[in-house]
Amino acid sequence: MHIPIGYKFILGFIVVVASVAFVPDGVKHLGYSPEITNILSYAVAMTIGLILGWIFSKSFTKNISLLTAATEDISQGDLTKDIVTRNSVFLDETHDMAVSINRMVGNLRELVKHIRGTSENVSESSRTISSSALEINASSEEVAQAVEQISRGAETQAEMVTKSSKVIHEMAISVDLIARRAREASKAARETSLTAQRGGDLAKDSLTRMKSFFDSVELIGMQFMDLNTKLQQVGKIADFIGEIARQTNLLALNASIEAARAGEYGKGFAVVAEEVRKLADGAGKSAADIIELIAMVKEESRRVHETIADSSRNISAGKKNIDTTAESFREILNTVIETERKTNSIADLSQMQTAGAEKMVSMIDEIAKVAEDNAASTEEVSAATEEQSAAMQEMVHATAELTKLAEALLKIVEQFKIPGGAQLAL
Amino acid sequence: MKSNGPARYLIFALRGAQYALDLQDVAEVVEPPPTFPIPCAPGHLVGIMNFHGNLTSVLDLANFQNMGNLTPEGKVLVLDSRLANLALWVDSVISIVSAESLRRESAVDDEMTAELLYNGTDKIRLLALDNLIQKLEATIND
Numbered sequence: 001m002h003i004p005i006g007y008k009f010i011l012g013f014i015v016v017v018a019s020v021a022f023v024p025d026g027v028k029h030l031g032y033s034p035e036i037t038n039i040l041s042y043a044v045a046m047t048i049g050l051i052l053g054w055i056f057s058k059s060f061t062k063n064i065s066l067l068t069a070a071t072e073d074i075s076q077g078d079l080t081k082d083i084v085t086r087n088s089v090f091l092d093e094t095h096d097m098a099v100s101i102n103r104m105v106g107n108l109r110e111l112v113k114h115i116r117g118t119s120e121n122v123s124e125s126s127r128t129i130s131s132s133a134l135e136i137n138a139s140s141e142e143v144a145q146a147v148e149q150i151s152r153g154a155e156t157q158a159e160m161v162t163k164s165s166k167v168i169h170e171m172a173i174s175v176d177l178i179a180r181r182a183r184e185a186s187k188a189a190r191e192t193s194l195t196a197q198r199g200g201d202l203a204k205d206s207l208t209r210m211k212s213f214f215d216s217v218e219l220i221g222m223q224f225m226d227l228n229t230k231l232q233q234v235g236k237i238a239d240f241i242g243e244i245a246r247q248t249n250l251l252a253l254n255a256s257i258e259a260a261r262a263g264e265y266g267k268g269f270a271v272v273a274e275e276v277r278k279l280a281d282g283a284g285k286s287a288a289d290i291i292e293l294i295a296m297v298k299e300e301s302r303r304v305h306e307t308i309a310d311s312s313r314n315i316s317a318g319k320k321n322i323d324t325t326a327e328s329f330r331e332i333l334n335t336v337i338e339t340e341r342k343t344n345s346i347a348d349l350s351q352m353q354t355a356g357a358e359k360m361v362s363m364i365d366e367i368a369k370v371a372e373d374n375a376a377s378t379e380e381v382s383a384a385t386e387e388q389s390a391a392m393q394e395m396v397h398a399t400a401e402l403t404k405l406a407e408a409l410l411k412i413v414e415q416f417k418i419p420g421g422a423q424l425a426l
Numbered sequence: 427m428k429s430n431g432p433a434r435y436l437i438f439a440l441r442g443a444q445y446a447l448d449l450q451d452v453a454e455v456v457e458p459p460p461t462f463p464i465p466c467a468p469g470h471l472v473g474i475m476n477f478h479g480n481l482t483s484v485l486d487l488a489n490f491q492n493m494g495n496l497t498p499e500g501k502v503l504v505l506d507s508r509l510a511n512l513a514l515w516v517d518s519v520i521s522i523v524s525a526e527s528l529r530r531e532s533a534v535d536d537e538m539t540a541e542l543l544y545n546g547t548d549k550i551r552l553l554a555l556d557n558l559i560q561k562l563e564a565t566i567n568d
Contacts, residue, residue, distance in 0.1 A: 253436075253455050256522050260434050260449040261506075274522075 005060060005092040012056035019052060020045035062086055063094030070101055077415040079109045112416040119413055123406035130399035137392040144385040151382050154375035161368040168364050172357035179350030182343050189340035196336055200329035207322045214315045221308050228301050231294060238290040245284030252277030433525040435543070437550060438503065438516045441493040444550045445516070446523075446543055451555055453477075453504045455519055459484075468565050472496065472515055477504050482511045485562065491538065510559050537561075 024041035032040055063085050070083040082105065083098040252273050259270030435446040436455070454477075461473030461484050470490040474481050482504060486496040497517045504513045523545060531542040538561075540554035 250455055250457070253519060253522065256434075257436070257449055257452050257454065260522075277522075 001090055003090045003092055005094065008056070008060060008090065008092060012052065012060075015056075016049045016052045019048045023048060060092075063092075063098060067094060067097055067101060070098070070105075074101070074105060074108070078417045079105050079112060080417050080419050081105075108416070109418045112413055112418055115413045116410065119406050119410040123403055123410060126399045126402040126406055130396055130403060133392050133396040133399055137389060137396060140385060140389040140392050144382060144389055147378055147382040147385050151375060151378035154371060154378045158368065158371040158375045161364060161371045165361065165364040165368055168357060168361050172354060172361055175350055175353045175357050179347055179354055182347035182350050186340055186343035186347060189336050189343055193333060193336040193340060196329050196332040200326055200333060203322055203326035203329055207319065207326060210315060210319050210322055214312070214319060217308060217312050217315060221305070221312060224301065224305055224308060228298070228305065231297055231301060235291065235294040235298065238287050238294055242284055242287035242291055245280045245287050248280035249277055249284055252280050435523055435525060435528070435550075435552070436503070437520040437523055437545075438501070439518045439520055440491070440516050441488055444520065444545075444548055446550045446552045447503065447555070448552075449522060451506050451509060453506045456502050456504060456513075458498065458500060458502050458515065470565075475502070475513060477511075477513065480507065480511055482513050484513045484515055487514045487516055490558075490562070505555070509555060512559070512562070 023045040024037070027037050027041045027044060030037070030040070066083055066085060070081065073081055082102045085095050085098045088095070255273030256270055256277060259266030259273050262269065434449040436449050436452050437444055437446050439445070456477075459475045459477075461475050463473045464471055464483070467473075470486045472484040472486050475484050476482075484502060488494050488496055496515045500515055500517045501519045502513045502515050503519070527545065528550070529544040531544065534540070534542060537557050538554055539551040540557075541552040543550040543552055
């Protein structure tokens with residue numbers, strides 16, 4: 001049964017007052033004088049009033065003391081105890097307060113447990129975050145270095161692309177020049193083709209003339225052989241004349257000797273012999289001159305014959321050469337036609353190459369721009385990475401601070417005692 | 427059989443030098459004939475030739491004069507038989523000249539030369555046939 005504490009005070013007051021009120025009547029039955037009775041009545045009334053008042057006040061304030069002690073313990077952080085109130089039939093507000101405080105303590109225990117667990121988790125997590133942040137910071141520095149290298153590489157790439165662009169520009173100019181040269185070569189090949197054709201015709205004409213000349217030379221050679229044979233016959237005749245002259249000379253000489261030996265009778269004969277000897281001498285000298293001339297003519301004819309033979313051989317070789325030349329001209333013609341076709345093809349291909357080179361130049365320019373943008377972007381990424389690294393360092397500091405805060409919170413929370421004596425190790 | 431007219435000489439060549447013989451001492455000039463070697467004869471005797479039926483010794487004059495061996499295409503001068511049945515193998519016959527056209531010089535430098543004759547600037551040795559024949563006979567007898 002729930003009775004408010006105010007009512008209890010009222011009922012106690014009533015009981016005290018009633019006891020005091022009924023005491024004089026009781027004392028009167030004791031038979032004491034009125035003065036004593038009055039005094040005794042006052043004394044008994046006061047005693048009963050004090051006793052009842054003490055009993056009532058003690059009864060009323062016991063739970064309050066329990067509550068006071070419990071709140072004092074709670075204020076000291078001791079959450080291990082529950083408030084156990086006196087069993088009473090008449091429950092009052094102290095019982096409700098005790099129940100509420102017990103509920104509050106229970107809630108505080110749960111809260112402390114939760115805060116402890118959370119603090120531990122926060123501390124652990126902050127340490128983990130701190131170490132992770134350190135690792136991330138290290139990784140960020142590596143990334144920053146890598147990005148720096150990438151940035152430098154991008155700058156180098158941009159420079160190389162720019163140079164490549166220049167080279168391709170020059171190459172495009174060269175290709176254009178090649179195309180022009182190929183056209184010129186094609187034109188030259190056409191002209192060469194015509195020249196080779198003329199050369200081939202001339203070689204054929206020369207070959208015909210050379211054949212005719214060769215036949216003439218062969219005829220001359222045969223006529224020369226015939227002339228040589230006749231010269232040999234003349235030489236033999238001259239030899240014979242020379243021999244006759246020599247013998248005549250010898251005869252004249254001997255005639256002169258005989259005439260001399262005949263003395264006066266031989267004088268006339270000596271004159272004749274002398275004349276004969278002179279004629280023989282002259283004939284001998286003429287024959288010798290003829291022989292010498294024939295020898296010279298023979299020598300000259302031999303040389304001429306050799307020259308003609310050489311010429312014949314040369315002409316024969318020349319004929320072969322002209323044949324070869326004509327064949328070469330035909331091959332040259334074919335080659336030149338093929339060359340013309342190829343140079344035309346080269347010109348067309350060079351034209352295509354020029355167009356391709358122009359496209360390549362524009363693409364390389366675009367690549368150069370992209371490379372420059374990449375270089376700029378990598379510089380930005382590098383800066384961002386540095387900022388990230390700085391942020392990571394700040395985060396490391398923050399997580400360290402968080403760890404300290406979590407540890408401080410844990411220390412604070414450890415001031416609260418909970419059942420089981422559980423106290424988190426830091 | 428000497429003639430009364432002016433002398434005439436047969437000029438011939440031997441190893442570049444010119445020699446002369448009196449035309450009266452020469453019987454004939456012939457081409458080198460076939461010869462037949464003489465056993466045990468000195469080297470300068472080429473052999474024996476048939477000269478119009480007479481056996482005639484052929485002398486290599488260059489060899490005899492210690493001027494080298496004979497020239498195959500030379501001439502053979504057959505001497506008059508009153509001197510000896512001897513023929514001289516020389517290099518060539520040059521000409522017949524009259525003594526009037528020659529300048530004479532009696533001073534000689536060897537025993538085989540009878541006189542020195544000059545035809546212009548050409549020096550001609552007139553062969554001393556007597557000495558030659560005596561010397562040849564001396565070599566044969568040795």
